Amino acid sequence: MSVASAIRIRDAAELPGKRDEDWRWTDLRGLIREVPPASAPTGAVGAGPFDALADEVVVVANGEGAAHVSVEPHGKRIVALRIVSRGDGSHAARVSIDVEADAKLRLLESYEGQGGYLSQTQLVFSLGAGAQVERIVLASDDAEGVTVSQAEVQLAAGAEFGQTVVTAGARRQRIETTVHHPGGHAALRLDGVYLLADKRHADLTTVVTHEGLDGVTGQLTKGVVRDQARGVFQGRIVVAEGADRTDARMGHHALILSDRAEVDAKPELEIYADDVSCAHGNTVGRLDEDALFYARQRGIPEPEARAILTEAFVGEVVDRIWFEGARDVVRAWVAARLGG
Amino acid sequence: MAAVKQTVEHVASLEKYKHGFVTDIEQDFAPKGLNADIVRFISAKKDEPEWMLQWRLDAFERWLALEEPAWAKVSFPRIDYQDSYYYAAPKAKEGPKSLDEVDPDLLETYKKLGIPLKEQEVLAGVQGAPRYAVDAVFDSVSVVTTFKKELAQAGVIFCSMSEAIREHGDLVRRYLGSVVPVSDNYFACLNSAVFSDGSFVYVPPGVRCPMELSTYFRINAENSGQFERTLIVADKGAYVSYLEGCTAPMRDENQLHAAVVELVALDDAEIKYSTVQNWYPGDPETGKGGIYNFVTKRADCRGDRSKVSWTQVETGSSITWKYPSCVLRGNESSGEFYSIAITNGRQQADTGTKMIHLGANTRSRIISKGISAGKSTNTYRGLVSAHPKAKGARNFTQCDSLLIGKSCAAHTVPYIEARNGQAVFEHEATTTRLSEDQLFYAMQRGLSQEEAVQLLVNGFVKDVLQELPMEFAVEAQKLVAISLEGSVG
Numbered sequence: 001m002s003v004a005s006a007i008r009i010r011d012a013a014e015l016p017g018k019r020d021e022d023w024r025w026t027d028l029r030g031l032i033r034e035v036p037p038a039s040a041p042t043g044a045v046g047a048g049p050f051d052a053l054a055d056e057v058v059v060v061a062n063g064e065g066a067a068h069v070s071v072e073p074h075g076k077r078i079v080a081l082r083i084v085s086r087g088d089g090s091h092a093a094r095v096s097i098d099v100e101a102d103a104k105l106r107l108l109e110s111y112e113g114q115g116g117y118l119s120q121t122q123l124v125f126s127l128g129a130g131a132q133v134e135r136i137v138l139a140s141d142d143a144e145g146v147t148v149s150q151a152e153v154q155l156a157a158g159a160e161f162g163q164t165v166v167t168a169g170a171r172r173q174r175i176e177t178t179v180h181h182p183g184g185h186a187a188l189r190l191d192g193v194y195l196l197a198d199k200r201h202a203d204l205t206t207v208v209t210h211e212g213l214d215g216v217t218g219q220l221t222k223g224v225v226r227d228q229a230r231g232v233f234q235g236r237i238v239v240a241e242g243a244d245r246t247d248a249r250m251g252h253h254a255l256i257l258s259d260r261a262e263v264d265a266k267p268e269l270e271i272y273a274d275d276v277s278c279a280h281g282n283t284v285g286r287l288d289e290d291a292l293f294y295a296r297q298r299g300i301p302e303p304e305a306r307a308i309l310t311e312a313f314v315g316e317v318v319d320r321i322w323f324e325g326a327r328d329v330v331r332a333w334v335a336a337r338l339g340g
Numbered sequence: 341m342a343a344v345k346q347t348v349e350h351v352a353s354l355e356k357y358k359h360g361f362v363t364d365i366e367q368d369f370a371p372k373g374l375n376a377d378i379v380r381f382i383s384a385k386k387d388e389p390e391w392m393l394q395w396r397l398d399a400f401e402r403w404l405a406l407e408e409p410a411w412a413k414v415s416f417p418r419i420d421y422q423d424s425y426y427y428a429a430p431k432a433k434e435g436p437k438s439l440d441e442v443d444p445d446l447l448e449t450y451k452k453l454g455i456p457l458k459e460q461e462v463l464a465g466v467q468g469a470p471r472y473a474v475d476a477v478f479d480s481v482s483v484v485t486t487f488k489k490e491l492a493q494a495g496v497i498f499c500s501m502s503e504a505i506r507e508h509g510d511l512v513r514r515y516l517g518s519v520v521p522v523s524d525n526y527f528a529c530l531n532s533a534v535f536s537d538g539s540f541v542y543v544p545p546g547v548r549c550p551m552e553l554s555t556y557f558r559i560n561a562e563n564s565g566q567f568e569r570t571l572i573v574a575d576k577g578a579y580v581s582y583l584e585g586c587t588a589p590m591r592d593e594n595q596l597h598a599a600v601v602e603l604v605a606l607d608d609a610e611i612k613y614s615t616v617q618n619w620y621p622g623d624p625e626t627g628k629g630g631i632y633n634f635v636t637k638r639a640d641c642r643g644d645r646s647k648v649s650w651t652q653v654e655t656g657s658s659i660t661w662k663y664p665s666c667v668l669r670g671n672e673s674s675g676e677f678y679s680i681a682i683t684n685g686r687q688q689a690d691t692g693t694k695m696i697h698l699g700a701n702t703r704s705r706i707i708s709k710g711i712s713a714g715k716s717t718n719t720y721r722g723l724v725s726a727h728p729k730a731k732g733a734r735n736f737t738q739c740d741s742l743l744i745g746k747s748c749a750a751h752t753v754p755y756i757e758a759r760n761g762q763a764v765f766e767h768e769a770t771t772t773r774l775s776e777d778q779l780f781y782a783m784q785r786g787l788s789q790e791e792a793v794q795l796l797v798n799g800f801v802k803d804v805l806q807e808l809p810m811e812f813a814v815e816a817q818k819l820v821a822i823s824l825e826g827s828v829g
Contacts, residue, residue, distance in 0.1 A: 021411065241747070257761060259731075259760050259761050259762070260728065260759075260760070260761075261760075262757070263756075263758045264755075264756065265756040267752075267767070267769070268751070268754075269750075269751060269752040269771055271743065271750045271751065271771050273743075274744070274746055275773060276743075276771065276772070277772055278771040279768070279769065279771070280752070280767075280768070280769050281767065281768045281769075282754070282756060282765070282767040283765065284756060284765040285763070285764035285766075
């Protein structure tokens with residue numbers, strides 16, 4: 001049972017729903033009665049948000065297009081991967097990304113949607129020893145779109161994987177990352193930002209399994225929801241037996257800026273080894289009234305003060321992006337959404 | 341890591357359970373198995389009114405349609421619900437009128453367990469020592485309830501559930517099942533059909549209960565389950581503090597304990613409920629035997645400014661499945677949950693709480709300390725939710741886990757659901773082993789390794805121990821030490 005097979009065989013009964021523990025807050029089964037027909041080709045798709053930064057632009061439009069990105073040993077590449085959805089059909093795609101030993105990849109991934117589509121994207125990352133990958137995901141889906149992105153990451157010893165997902169949500173949206181962490185001083189950063197308005201929904205789900213000694217994981221996700229939007233964060237860190245000296249930290253913090261918005265969170269730790277240091281923190285609340293008062297006292301009008309504080313709140317995550325060019329694009333994208 | 345290695349070896353060799361004896365006493369059993377006739381049999385044994393029997397039969401009907409829950413991080417072979425006695429009672433010798441007539445074997449049992457059943461014994465203690473009233477439940481029935489007269493003078497009703505159904509039918513009927521509905525979950529539903537006894541407490545408006553109330557549960561009979569039902573109602577402005585303790589003999593088979601506890605707090609009322617759970621945990625090596633502790637505990641803070649505080653020290657049971665919860669319905673009501681859960685040997689615990697914020701300006705606080713040692717599994721599972729009307733809801737949650745040994749596991753599974761912009765929720769969790777630095781520091785100051793470990797563990801659980809009533813805190817602290825014997829010296 002999966003979203004991919006639901007699209008393939010066009011059977012809504014295959015979709016996960018709220019009775020599935022991992023999908024309890026992202027009910028697709030109850031939302032979609034019938035899987036829409038397969039999407040038609042899109043034609044020209046215009047420019048993407050990261051085109052100017054990349055060595056190469058790869059487009060997957062309505063499930064059609066390139067299926068493979070690879071970097072040879074010691075190579076360096078900056079690739080923009082555009083996942084484009086148009087219209088009201090359904091489509092699925094699978095992209096594999098192989099980064100060999102000591103190679104470096106900046107993957108600038110964008111979800112660009114228009115219409116009431118149902119889309120699923122499967123990404124399979126494989127990192128060689130000492131490889132470094134930074135994956136930036138900028139999701140601008142349609143308010144009517146339903147989209148699921150599922151990435152599976154296999155790290156090798158000494159590899160480094162940094163990820164920042166930035167999303168404005170969709171009608172229902174899930175961005176899921178599963179990481180197999182072999183330890184061996186491999187380092188992982190899994191960050192996220194969701195900025196949701198109207199009736200949009202976004203679900204950031206991560207599962208990290210530490211399978212060996214000396215693994216490091218740092219996670220920071222921040223969200224701002226307003227109107228009747230709903231933000232979901234599910235983070236699970238598993239430390240398998242024998243994966244000693246694991247250091248894993250997870251933080252999720254959300255601001256609810258209206259009376260009818262909702263945030264659901266489940267930060268999970270599953271520990272089978274004793275020599276570990278694991279922690280998670282989770283807060284949900286509103287803007288700090290004292291800080292707001294301070295700003296206004298300094299002559300800053302209230303809406304502006306709110307925008308400044310909210311931007312600073314989210315800015316902490318944006319600052320952690322390694323690639324400066326991508327950081328600037330993301331910062332501008334965030335500012336544009338918080339300004340109003 | 342010499343300390344950890346030694347600890348692990350010790351844990352394996354030193355597990356002791358001093359309540360594991362069996363009382364040889366003549367008992368009445370219902371026939372083995374479960375069907376509508378058994379439900380009728382239990383009801384008839386208790387001389388219950390017709391409405392109660394119907395309530396039970398209805399629950400049994402619904403239970404047949406339910407499925408056993410499988411979401412908890414515990415594993416056990418399928419329970420054969422037909423291979424158990426649902427009613428076991430010490431044979432009454434024409435209904436004892438006073439304590440003198442109670443079977444001396446029973447009195448001996450409670451004496452061995454250190455539970456004072458004779459009022460004068462309680463009084464004979466040190467001058468000014470705190471007194472507490474006891475309801476002693478032996479397998480399926482309440483044997484004796486002490487201090488009833490004195491409590492009655494204050495207007496407090498404290499008696500066994502069977503007696504309450506007969507004598508205070510209206511009160512029971514009004515509140516029973518109003519917090520935990522009959523078909524709330526599989527085990528609560530089973531309990532509703534076959535519950536045998538338990539305690540009933542009613543504290544009238546404005547009354548502060550003059551002493552601590554307590555119930556002591558003892559499973560003795562072989563192949564039997566214990567299904568007690570407790571209902572505590574604190575009327576407007578009332579206050580009551582209630583303690584619960586439990587033990588069972590050491591046996592190779594698993595025994596089921598599926599209790600339901602319902603608390604109702606009306607306007608300005610406060611209930612403090614403390615549990616020291618020390619059921620037989622099973623054999624630490626093979627995992628054989630032990631109690632399955634599948635309990636539903638829930639408090640309804642129905643009135644404005646009402647308050648319920650749960651404190652639990654969970655050291656026993658082979659499997660614990662228990663989530664004492666608060667439904668914060670009244671405006672400005674508050675709920676607290678303080679928990680120490682210790683697992684050792686092959687124990688499995690999946691425990692935590694639910695704080696459901698429905699009213700405005702409701703507050704809740706969760707402090708959970710889990711310690712796992714040996715080959716055990718210890719899971720904290722909790723839910724904090726704020727509904728759209730719960731403006732100004734506030735929660736603080738802290739759950740810390742301590743791991744002692746290479747083969748144990750500790751999990752944290754919190755669910756947070758905030759449905760309005762005026763709620764503020766904070767949650768933090770850590771999982772670590774005993775800090776080498778702290779151990780080193782303590783030993784450098786002249787403490788032996790075992791003393792140092794004990795000191796650190798005591799410090800780890802201190803926040804919760806402080807919440808227990810004084811006379812229980814001492815016992816609980818000892819229990820923590822015994823449960824971790826070997827790991828804490």
